[in-house]
Structure formats: C-alpha cells, structure tokens
Amino acid sequence: MANIKKIATDMGVSVATVSNALTGKGRVSSQMVDRIRQRANDLGYRPSLAGRALRSGQSGILGLVMPDLTNPLFPRIAQNLSMMADDRQLGILIADSRGNPDEQTQAIERLLDRGVDGLLIVPQKGTAPGQQRVPTVIINTASDPDNTVSADHAGGGKLIAEHIAALGHSDVIILGGDRVSEVQRDRVNGMHAGLNRSHKVTELWDKDGMDQLVCAIKDGATAIMTTSDLLALRVHSHLSQHGIFVPQDISLTGFDDLPFATAMHPQLTTVAQDVEKIAHLAIDRLIRTIQNDDPPVETTTVAMRLVMRASTLIKNETANLETTQ
Structure with missing residues (x-):
C-alpha cells in the first residue's frame, strides 16, 4: 500500500515536503505540489484521517452549512468547495438548513459536535450566524459585516x-x-x-x-x-x-x-458568478486560519461576468x- 515515504522516495524529496504538499502546509512550490499530488493519485494513496487526528489534534474535516440545496446555485457552490477541500486532502460534512434559520443553528451545532476543524457557512437570508468556536468563513455578500468572501x-x-x-x-x-x-x-x-x-x-x-x-x-x-x-x-x-x-x-x-x-x-x-474562485478563496482562508497563519480580515469580493x-x-x-x- 502506498504511503508518504514511498511517494517521497519516488519523487526524490523529503517526507516532510510530501506531507506539506498533501496538506497545503509549508512552503512548497505550486509545481511541486501538483507533481506530488499527481504521484499520490497514481499510487492510489489515501491519507489516514485517524492518524492525522492523532498526530495533529485535528480531524481533517470541515463543516459546510448550506441554506437550501433545492436551489440549483447552492449544490454548485457545495461541489466546488468539496473539490477544493479534496485537493487539500480534507473531507467535508455538508448540512442543509432547508430554508429554516432554526435548522441552521442546529446544523452548526451538529457539525461542531462532530469535531470539525472549521466551518464554511452560506447563511440563511436575514440571519447572522457569525463566528463560531472554530475558525469560520462566511460566504454571503459584501454588505454582511461577517462576510469573508463572496461574489460582487x-x-x-x-x-x-x-x-x-x-x-x-x-x-x-x-x-x-x-x-x-x-x-x-x-x-x-x-x-x-x-x-x-x-x-x-x-x-x-x-x-x-x-x-x-x-x-x-x-x-x-x-x-x-x-x-x-x-x-x-x-x-x-x-x-x-x-x-x-x-x-x-x-x-x-x-x-x-x-x-x-x-x-x-x-x-x-x-x-x-466565478464559483470556482470563490470556493478556492474560502477554503484557502479557512485553512490558513486553522493553521494560525493570520490571514487578512478584510472581505474579498469576486467580480461577476x-x-x-x-x-x-x-x-x-x-x-x-x-x-x-
């Protein structure tokens, strides 16, 4: 079975470099990250989330709260966030608050109880879920004071x-x-x-x-x-x-x-909307916050076409x- 040591040997780099490339940590060039991740895929490497949790104290799981998955826009956002997380070797638990502010609150609590490392929240209209007890990214609109990243x-x-x-x-x-x-x-x-x-x-x-x-x-x-x-x-x-x-x-x-x-x-x-770019920025901001990398606090808006x-x-x-x- 493929492991990090095997990937490192094949690529001629250190185990630490492979680990950083697969988790998005450290300073590894984007070209090397792509090469390492491609080799990991070729070898069928799958990280052990349990092992990661024991080593780092983190679950490797993010929580995503969506307002209503019957709206065709929101599954597209969820899919892009999931793909961006997968690229970082992270999992996502998705909760649908089904157009109900009370269900949104309960969904957040359920994800927190499951030990997620951070939360991505697309809030119910008119609600302000705010920051939680784990790093949180809000995807809404620029007029929301808690907004982290959104379309313009x-x-x-x-x-x-x-x-x-x-x-x-x-x-x-x-x-x-x-x-x-x-x-x-x-x-x-x-x-x-x-x-x-x-x-x-x-x-x-x-x-x-x-x-x-x-x-x-x-x-x-x-x-x-x-x-x-x-x-x-x-x-x-x-x-x-x-x-x-x-x-x-x-x-x-x-x-x-x-x-x-x-x-x-x-x-x-x-x-x-450039949903792919929004997802990339949201995942990047959340991971950097989880890693205590002091990301900028200003709202980021992504131009529409x-x-x-x-x-x-x-x-x-x-x-x-x-x-x-």
Missing part, C-alpha cells in the same frame, strides 16, 4: 443595468424576490447604480411585484431585471400566460447563470452598444 453582487447588478441602459431601455422594472435577503438587496442597489436619473425605474418585490408586472408593461416598461434566474423563469412563465413575450414585448434578465438559463426560450441574459443572450433586445437604433462588448 452589487457589481453584477450594475453590469446588468448598464447592459439594459446601453440597449436604449429608459423605462425599467427591477424585480426582487425577498427584501430580507442581503444578497438580493445588494443586487438591486447595483442595478440602481447602473442607471441614471433619466431612467424611469419601478422597483417591485415578492408576489405583489409579480402581480404588478403586466400593468407596468402596459404603462410603458420595456425591460425587467430580476435578482435571480429562478425568478426570471417565473416571470417568463407569468408573462406568457398573459400574452406578453420575451424579448419581443419585454426584455428580461436573470442573475447567477444557472444551467437552465440556456434551456429557456429565448436563452436568458444574466450574470455569472455579464452573459448576453437572446432575452434582451435593443430598444432603439441609436442605443450605444459599446458597453455590452
């Missing part, structure tokens, strides 16, 4: 709004799903920032907002910006039932670039399209 939700909203403005739309609806959500509020604030005083902007929320869409369109609105792809899908269905079609009658945008955005007809204009598709159309021929390129 306000910046993504600004990108969408600038795109809509460049297409010549001057009467615009912003539709949010839940005012309690810090993420959605940041996205809406970013949309406002991407428009100017010449635009007529109607901000709507929740089911009441959905019910007002048809009247707002009849009053002259030509574009709807939503705070999620899921909400955009609901809007698309709602308008179709009233004989209003995207994009011929109204331009429509989403947020997050979920897989079904390309399955919609027309395909949905949206913004994409505009994805232009067929659900948005130019409003007039004089619109400036340069900013959409």
Whole structure:
C-alpha cells in the first residue's frame, strides 16, 4: 500500500515536503505540489484521517452549512468547495438548513459536535450566524459585516443595468424576490447604480411585484431585471400566460447563470458568478486560519461576468452598444 515515504522516495524529496504538499502546509512550490499530488493519485494513496487526528489534534474535516440545496446555485457552490477541500486532502460534512434559520443553528451545532476543524457557512437570508468556536468563513455578500468572501453582487447588478441602459431601455422594472435577503438587496442597489436619473425605474418585490408586472408593461416598461434566474423563469412563465413575450414585448434578465438559463426560450441574459474562485478563496482562508497563519480580515469580493443572450433586445437604433462588448 502506498504511503508518504514511498511517494517521497519516488519523487526524490523529503517526507516532510510530501506531507506539506498533501496538506497545503509549508512552503512548497505550486509545481511541486501538483507533481506530488499527481504521484499520490497514481499510487492510489489515501491519507489516514485517524492518524492525522492523532498526530495533529485535528480531524481533517470541515463543516459546510448550506441554506437550501433545492436551489440549483447552492449544490454548485457545495461541489466546488468539496473539490477544493479534496485537493487539500480534507473531507467535508455538508448540512442543509432547508430554508429554516432554526435548522441552521442546529446544523452548526451538529457539525461542531462532530469535531470539525472549521466551518464554511452560506447563511440563511436575514440571519447572522457569525463566528463560531472554530475558525469560520462566511460566504454571503459584501454588505454582511461577517462576510469573508463572496461574489460582487452589487457589481453584477450594475453590469446588468448598464447592459439594459446601453440597449436604449429608459423605462425599467427591477424585480426582487425577498427584501430580507442581503444578497438580493445588494443586487438591486447595483442595478440602481447602473442607471441614471433619466431612467424611469419601478422597483417591485415578492408576489405583489409579480402581480404588478403586466400593468407596468402596459404603462410603458420595456425591460425587467430580476435578482435571480429562478425568478426570471417565473416571470417568463407569468408573462406568457398573459400574452406578453420575451424579448419581443419585454426584455428580461436573470442573475447567477444557472444551467437552465440556456434551456429557456429565448436563452436568458444574466450574470455569472466565478464559483470556482470563490470556493478556492474560502477554503484557502479557512485553512490558513486553522493553521494560525493570520490571514487578512478584510472581505474579498469576486467580480461577476455579464452573459448576453437572446432575452434582451435593443430598444432603439441609436442605443450605444459599446458597453455590452
């Protein structure tokens, strides 16, 4: 059976170098880390978590609390975090708080009771789980004072709004799903920032907002910006039932670039999170904190990317399209 000593002999390096490369500790070049991990995979090496725990006093397990795994965005985040942890030879226990703040609290306690070395928390909207008795990384949004790393939700909203403005739309609806959500509020604030005083902007929320869409369109609105792809899908269905079609009658945008955005007809204009980079930064920050490496405490935001598709159309021929390129 392959062990660290065998890998070290094959690579011509010390046992300590192999151990550091596999655990993410010490100063080992990224090229050497890749080579050592590839050789470990080739040999079928699997670390003994029990042995590691005895030697270091750490379990080698991280806890991840997700807000609702029925939302397609969150399994994608969980998968990327899991892959990043696996690259560091760490395991992850995942708990789903199922849209319930009380369940979130209980999930955190269960993971702590299992002896995890650190926690990654994507919090329930409107909650502030804060720092726990183990190192903790919060993945939420920049307006959350406890946030560690997140997508630039306000910046993504600004990108969408600038795109809509460049297409010549001057009467615009912003539709949010839940005012309690810090993420959605940041996205809406970013949309406002991407428009100017010449635009007529109607901000709507929740089911009441959905019910007002048809009247707002009849009053002259030509574009709807939503705070999620899921909400955009609901809007698309709602308008179709009233004989209003995207994009011929109204331009429509989403947020997050979920897989079904390309399955919609027309395909949905949206913004994409760099989930892989967010996961890398979150895992790196948590591991450094666990190792007492004094990581910086400031919030890190990761830029979002505009994805232009067929659900948005130019409003007039004089619109400036340069900013959409």
